[in-house]
Amino acid sequence: MALLKNGKPVTDVFLDVSTAETIPSEGAIIVSLDQWQNSAAQLRARKEPLGIVLRSHEKPAAIAEDVHKFAVIALDFPAFGDGRAYSSARLLRERYKYQGELRAVGDVLLEQLHFMNRVGFDAFELASEDAARDWQIAASDISVWYQPTSDGRPHALRLRHQAAGDN
Amino acid sequence: MYRYDEFDSKLVNERVEQFRRQTERRIKGELQEEQFRPLRLMNGLYLQLHAYMLRINVPYGVLSARQMRQLAHVARTYDKGYGHFTTRQNIQYNWIQLKDVPDALADLAEVEMHGIQSSGNCIRNTTSDQYAGVARDEIEDPRVYCEIIRQWSTLHPEFSFLPRKFKIAVTGSPNDRAAVKVHDIGLRMHRNDAGEAGFEVIVGGGQGRTPFIGKTIREWLPPEHLLSYLEAILRVYNFDGRRDNKYKARIKILVHQVGADEFRRRVDEEWEHIKDSALKLPQAEIDRINAYFAPHDYEPLQDHSAALAEQGKANTEFAAWLKANVANHKVQGYAIVNISLKSLRQPPGDMTAAQMDATADLADAYSYGELRVNHRQNLVLPDVRQSDLFELWQKLASIDLATPNIGHVSDIIACPGLDYCALANARSIPIAQEINARFQSMDRVHEIGELTINISGCMNACGHHHVGHIGILGVDKKGQEFYQFTLGGSSDQNASLGDRTGPGFPADQAVDAVETILNTYVKIRNEGERFLDTYRRVGMSPFKEALYGPA
Numbered sequence: 001m002a003l004l005k006n007g008k009p010v011t012d013v014f015l016d017v018s019t020a021e022t023i024p025s026e027g028a029i030i031v032s033l034d035q036w037q038n039s040a041a042q043l044r045a046r047k048e049p050l051g052i053v054l055r056s057h058e059k060p061a062a063i064a065e066d067v068h069k070f071a072v073i074a075l076d077f078p079a080f081g082d083g084r085a086y087s088s089a090r091l092l093r094e095r096y097k098y099q100g101e102l103r104a105v106g107d108v109l110l111e112q113l114h115f116m117n118r119v120g121f122d123a124f125e126l127a128s129e130d131a132a133r134d135w136q137i138a139a140s141d142i143s144v145w146y147q148p149t150s151d152g153r154p155h156a157l158r159l160r161h162q163a164a165g166d167n
Numbered sequence: 168m169y170r171y172d173e174f175d176s177k178l179v180n181e182r183v184e185q186f187r188r189q190t191e192r193r194i195k196g197e198l199q200e201e202q203f204r205p206l207r208l209m210n211g212l213y214l215q216l217h218a219y220m221l222r223i224n225v226p227y228g229v230l231s232a233r234q235m236r237q238l239a240h241v242a243r244t245y246d247k248g249y250g251h252f253t254t255r256q257n258i259q260y261n262w263i264q265l266k267d268v269p270d271a272l273a274d275l276a277e278v279e280m281h282g283i284q285s286s287g288n289c290i291r292n293t294t295s296d297q298y299a300g301v302a303r304d305e306i307e308d309p310r311v312y313c314e315i316i317r318q319w320s321t322l323h324p325e326f327s328f329l330p331r332k333f334k335i336a337v338t339g340s341p342n343d344r345a346a347v348k349v350h351d352i353g354l355r356m357h358r359n360d361a362g363e364a365g366f367e368v369i370v371g372g373g374q375g376r377t378p379f380i381g382k383t384i385r386e387w388l389p390p391e392h393l394l395s396y397l398e399a400i401l402r403v404y405n406f407d408g409r410r411d412n413k414y415k416a417r418i419k420i421l422v423h424q425v426g427a428d429e430f431r432r433r434v435d436e437e438w439e440h441i442k443d444s445a446l447k448l449p450q451a452e453i454d455r456i457n458a459y460f461a462p463h464d465y466e467p468l469q470d471h472s473a474a475l476a477e478q479g480k481a482n483t484e485f486a487a488w489l490k491a492n493v494a495n496h497k498v499q500g501y502a503i504v505n506i507s508l509k510s511l512r513q514p515p516g517d518m519t520a521a522q523m524d525a526t527a528d529l530a531d532a533y534s535y536g537e538l539r540v541n542h543r544q545n546l547v548l549p550d551v552r553q554s555d556l557f558e559l560w561q562k563l564a565s566i567d568l569a570t571p572n573i574g575h576v577s578d579i580i581a582c583p584g585l586d587y588c589a590l591a592n593a594r595s596i597p598i599a600q601e602i603n604a605r606f607q608s609m610d611r612v613h614e615i616g617e618l619t620i621n622i623s624g625c626m627n628a629c630g631h632h633h634v635g636h637i638g639i640l641g642v643d644k645k646g647q648e649f650y651q652f653t654l655g656g657s658s659d660q661n662a663s664l665g666d667r668t669g670p671g672f673p674a675d676q677a678v679d680a681v682e683t684i685l686n687t688y689v690k691i692r693n694e695g696e697r698f699l700d701t702y703r704r705v706g707m708s709p710f711k712e713a714l715y716g717p718a
Contacts, residue, residue, distance in 0.1 A: 059406065080205065080328070081205070081288060081328050082328065082410060083325075083326070083327065083328025083329060083405060084405060084406055084410075086324065086325045086326070086327075086328065086405070087325055087402050087405045087406055090325055109205070111189075111205070111206055111209075112328075114324075115322075115324040115325075115327055115328075116324075117324075118324035119325055141181060141185045142178060142181050142182065142185065142322065143177065143178075143181060144174050144175075144177050144178035144181070145322070145324070146174075146318040146319055146321055146322070147319060147323055147324060147325075148444075148445035148446065149324060149325075156174040156175075156318070157318075157452060159174065160172070160174065160452075161449070161451060161452065161455075164451075164455075
């Protein structure tokens with residue numbers, strides 16, 4: 001398992017305790033939504049960076065007020081075809097103005113990276129052996145996008161009307 | 168029609184090269200079928216009963232002569248010399264080899280065609296009225312909005328992994344030729360009290376195992392909000408649609424389970440957040456797309472119908488064709504010509520490469536180089552001079568494309584069925600051909616009048632049996648093919664789902680059953696009454712009695 005951030009392999013400093021029974025008292029951790037909701041006061045008091053993982057059925061509205069508390073929000077893909085996290089990612093970035101690391105975890109396929117890239121993910125947990133190379137290929141396969149999203153990449157609609165001089 | 172600019176071309180070409188690399192990895196064994204499957208499906212490549220099947224989109228059914236020639240080239244070079252037009256205005260090649268698919272896609276990309284999103288749980292090809300732009304009853308040209316939706320939905324980063332496939336249809340006319348009420352989203356253009364054109368938004372229609380007529384969730388949507396409203400619907404569906412059971416995953420089940428009012432509430436809540444976002448369509452963009460669909464430079468022509476009537480008197484076959492296959496055009500002196508792909512000699516919707524080439528030539532000679540594919544698996548030449556009709560008819564007849572049966576008993580929708588399809592329980596094509604053979608007398612066909620017969624080879628309903636005036640569903644009963652009948656279905660503006668007659672019939676009695684139903688209708692109909700209207704007036708009992716004997 002490799003963690004890529006902005007296309008480069010990085011060391012994961014977070015310990016995922018989302019399925020653990022007890023939460024360690026120190027260290028950077030990733031908790032579940034349940035853990036967050038049950039122990040928000042203790043978790044808020046921690047010094048180290050905190051992350052949260054949302055399962056695909058957990059809507060980001062549940063943490064809308066708290067997004068700035070998290071250094072990492074991980075969105076889980078239980079299967080590559082479960083696309084709910086794409087909507088969650090956009091809401092976190094576009095509606096709740098989340099600025100931290102947005103991490104795709106679970107069944108993350110190379111061929112989905114270009115979609116994930118567009119909806120606001122900037123970190124990916126990949127099973128691939130040469131994840132950085134694969135990521136480069138996947139991220140550059142398609143260079144044209146029709147849809148405006150918050151990732152700031154130019155989309156065809158804007159490029160066309162810029163070229164035409166209107167807005 | 169729409170032409171690709173640099174952005175459209177680049178996307179499709181990059182996609183071809185991406186798939187070429189993926190296919191090479193599959194052939195070398197670096198990818199297993201399990202890993203390759205989602206990749207090929209995203210490009211329209213299925214694995215069927217006997218071979219791969221490649222489905223190519225014909226966006227909203229509009230096809231240039233040049234594209235048609237390339238479809239012929241693909242049929243000839245990579246397939247067995249024919250193609251099959253589908254109920255979703257697409258074309259399928261049934262015998263393509265995996266190693267050839269990247270080349271075929273590259274050839275198609277040259278003419279601005281592709282198979283992207285012709286499969287998979289994503290937004291499929293948006294379909295429309297085959298008479299778009301030329302219909303007399305049209306409010307605005309729906310192709311403009313179809314193209315806007317095409318671009319918005321292509322490789323949509325958020326909506327490429329939906330609970331299930333998603334189909335959108337648009338009509339710009341009150342007479343719905345696009346079956347919008349049986350789509351995941353149907354858009355019906357109409358004018359509000361202020362006289363402005365906008366869309367009624369209908370959601371949750373569909374066929375398959377659990378058919379539903381769609382429900383209206385917005386009476387009138389301004390076109391500038393089209394994409395934000397669609398995005399709101401899709402986001403609600405992406406989050407809330409069922410993913411635990413593929414047979415309950417379409418949006419129709421969600422809308423049915425939560426109810427139209429609750430679904431509308433969820434959509435509106437989402438829409439409030441995004442309606443004035445970057446998705447709001449600038450008038451400049453609508454105008455830019457609209458310019459591609461500007462009307463042709465029509466000649467000022469006299470109405471030619473008196474002369475046509477004379478030609479019809481001298482030639483009854485021509486008269487029959489004129490009556491069944493030719494529709495009114497919005498411009499005086501022009502006509503819309505339907506090309507029937509329902510001759511006795513070919514499966515419904517099939518066309519040989521030679522016929523495709525010849526049809527492309529006819530489109531160039533008689534119809535501004537443009538063709539349409541409709542959801543009943545026929546073609547249309549949209550802009551024919553009335554004075555050319557006789558000559559065109561002769562040429563169509565010489566290539567077996569002038570069967571005068573549009574909207575009649577032998578104009579049958581049939582899915583590929585057990586002859587090709589891995590999902591089918593029964594054959595569809597042979598039943599369609601037997602019905603066609605039984606009703607070869609065009610006098611009799613025309614005496615029966617307007618009628619749709621739709622045949623599906625399994626309950627997934629690709630042959631639209633639920634909305635056929637007569638629907639036929641093939642089922643497997645202990646290893647034997649049986650055919651169940653429904654009556655009274657329709658996919659137009661007064662859409663309805665057909666009612667089951669009763670137990671099914673074995674294959675060798677299915678055509679007799681059609682005949683029984685039609686004989687009953689002819690006996691009890693009022694003067695000038697269509698089959699559908701007779702059924703709606705009298706209900707099931709006379710038909711049931713004729714089929715199964717007195718109760």
